Amino acid sequence: MRPSSKSPAATEGQPTMQTFTERGNMIREPDTRTKDERAGTKSCPLCKGGATQEFLRAPDRFHLRREVYKLMRCAECGCVWLADPPTPAEMGAHYSEDYHRAIAKAGETAAEIRWRRHNELISQYQRGGSILDIGCSSGAFLGTLKGNWKLYGIEMERATAERARAATGADVFVGDVMDAPFAPGSFDAITCFDLLEHVYDPSVFLARVLEWLKPGGMVFVMLPNIESWEARAFGSYWYGLELPRHTFHFSPGSLRYVMGSLGFREVHLQTPPITYVERSLGYLGAAGLEKLGLEAAPQSRPKPAGIPKRILRKALRVGCFGPLGAIESLAGAAGSMEAVFRKPPIKA
Secondary structure, three states: OOOOOOOOEOOOOOOOOOOOOOOOOOOOOOOOOOHHHHOOOOOOOOOOOOOEEEEEEEEOOOOOOOOEEEEEEEOOOOOEEEOOOOOHHHHHHHOOHHHHHHHHHHHHOOHHHHOHHHHHHHHHHOOEEEEEEEOOOOOOOHHHOOOEEEEEEEEOOHHHHHHHHHHHOOEEEEOOHHHOOEOOOOEEEEEEEOOHHHOOOHHHHHHHHHHHEEEEEEEEEEEEEOOOHHHHHHHHHOHHHOOOOOOEEEOHHHHHHHHHHHOOEEEEEEOOOOOOHHHHHHHHHHHHHHHOOOOOOOOOOOOOOOHHHHHHHHHHHHHHHHHHHHHHHHOOOOOEEEEEEEOOOOOO
């Protein structure tokens, strides 16, 4: 897709475009690591420290698949990463149509309520300008923005990108982030919601984000917190693992490390009252059924819930999961992180 005349993108060159089925993650880089480095046995891919050890092993519980993946952890910066992840050519198979449907549905359900916190946080630091949502899906977030915003997006899946364009009028690039032809200093704000954990090289990805921001511009990221109470409690059954689609797992400390190493300045970092407990319990329940020799429905294809089940789920969310998330948030140990960082302004 060549950028429109209204786009802040560069006008020279035609970017290479690939569909989501050809590419799994949002970032494509040549893999020059040795076999030992791919297996995660030598050094941390984030800080290059050598104090690494196995963290846990788990399969793709979302689809109830059998292949087991290994996560490694760095004792120096706290980063957790997927050892020997599927190659870019292989990764597309792990992003099924069921996965796309689930993500789009989650973003579109009660959009004004779901994205209210995001809008309020952005408005504290930036009131308008050009905003890029990387991984914009069907445009649910962009469609809730009010005020003097020029809307841009990046989306891997062409049909989903078309929905975003039609719903919001945003200029949406279809393809790999590294192929997007935006010029340096194009954006006042960039958002990355539940995205950083999907990329192959967070430092490369974030360096591109830094380049695209105007001096003083902000980046707003949301992603799971690998050091949350629930991640510790559920272990390999924690929903936030999302193996093998999540290739990196961050804590507040490791996120601060990588952002600071690139020159970003921290503005805001909290763990909001978001919890994956309900989904994680679903993984435990499915495992229990399988041990009993019974068939379990994967969360990628959930069975329709009857009225009694919907009433019970609502009661648990209001009376249990909601308060639990609030307590976790107050303790700085909730299942998700939200963070705002700025590109340093130009010195006078």
